[in-house]
Amino acid sequence: xxxIVFMGDSITQYMPYIFKGNIGENGDxxxxxxxxxxxxxxxxxxxxxxxxxxxxxxxxxxLGINNISRPDCDYDERQSxxxxxxxxxxxxxxxxxxxAERLLVQSIYPTDLHNRKEKIIFVNxxxxxxxxxxxxxxxxxxxxxQDDEGLLDKKYSDDGIHPNELGYNVIADKINKxxxxxxxxKVIQKKK
Numbered sequence: 098x099x100x101i102v103f104m105g106d107s108i109t110q111y112m113p114y115i116f117k118g119n120i121g122e123n124g125d126x127x128x129x130x131x132x133x134x135x136x137x138x139x140x141x142x143x144x145x146x147x148x149x150x151x152x153x154x155x156x157x158x159x160l161g162i163n164n165i166s167r168p169d170c171d172y173d174e175r176q177s178x179x180x181x182x183x184x185x186x187x188x189x190x191x192x193x194x195x196x197a198e199r200l201l202v203q204s205i206y207p208t209d210l211h212n213r214k215e216k217i218i219f220v221n222x223x224x225x226x227x228x229x230x231x232x233x234x235x236x237x238x239x240x241x242x243q244d245d246e247g248l249l250d251k252k253y254s255d256d257g258i259h260p261n262e263l264g265y266n267v268i269a270d271k272i273n274k275x276x277x278x279x280x281x282x283k284v285i286q287k288k289k
Contacts (some may be wrong), residue, residue, distance in 0.1 A: 098124040102151050104140070105159035107133040108206065108259055116265035121276055136163050136170035137184040141191060155199040156192055157272065161185055162205050162258070165216045178216055182223035189233060201275055202228055204239040209248035209257045236275055238268055
C-alpha cells in the first residue's frame with residue numbers, strides 16, 4: 098500500500114471532484130493538495146511544508162500554468178519564462194532534498210486560452226530536459242492532450258484549461274501506467 102500525493106493548482110484541486118476512477122493500486126491512499134490560482138513559488142513556500150508532512154511514497158507534481166498566465170501570481174520579480182522553469186527546478190530539488198524517493202513531474206497541459214502555446218512548450222522543454230539530466234521521472238501529457246493545432250483538445254476540456262471527466266480519465270490512465278512501472282523501484286535516481 099502506497100501513499101500518493103498530487104500537488105498543484107486548480108487542475109489538481111478539481112481532479113477528485115470530476116475524476117471518478119482510481120489512482121494507483123487497490124488500497125493506496127491518494128490525496129490531492131491543489132490550490133486554485135497559485136504560482137510555483139507560493140506553493141513551494143507556503144503549501145509544500147504541509148505536503149511534506151504527509152510523508153508520501155509518491156509525489157505527483159503539476160504547476161506552472163498560472164505563472165505563464167499571470168506572471169505576478171508569485172509576488173516576486175522572477176516572472177520571465179526562464180524564471181518559471183527555474184522555479185520549477187528549485188521546487189523539484191526541494192522535493193528531492195526532502196528525502197522523497199518517488200516524484201513524477203507532469204508536463205504543463207496545453208490550453209487554448211490567451212495564446213500561451215509556445216510559452217508552455219518552452220517551459221515544458223526546459224523541465225523535461227532538466228528531469229532527464231537529473232534522473233527524475235517526467236510524464237509528457239501535453240502531447241497526449243493536444244489537438245492537431247497544439248491546443249487543448251476540446252474533447253478533454255469544457256473551459257479550455259481544466260480537464261473534464263474524459264480528460265482526467267486519460268491523465269489518470271497515463272499516471273497509473275507510470276505508477277505500475279515504478280512502484281517496485283525508486284523513481285528518483287540521481288545520475289552520477
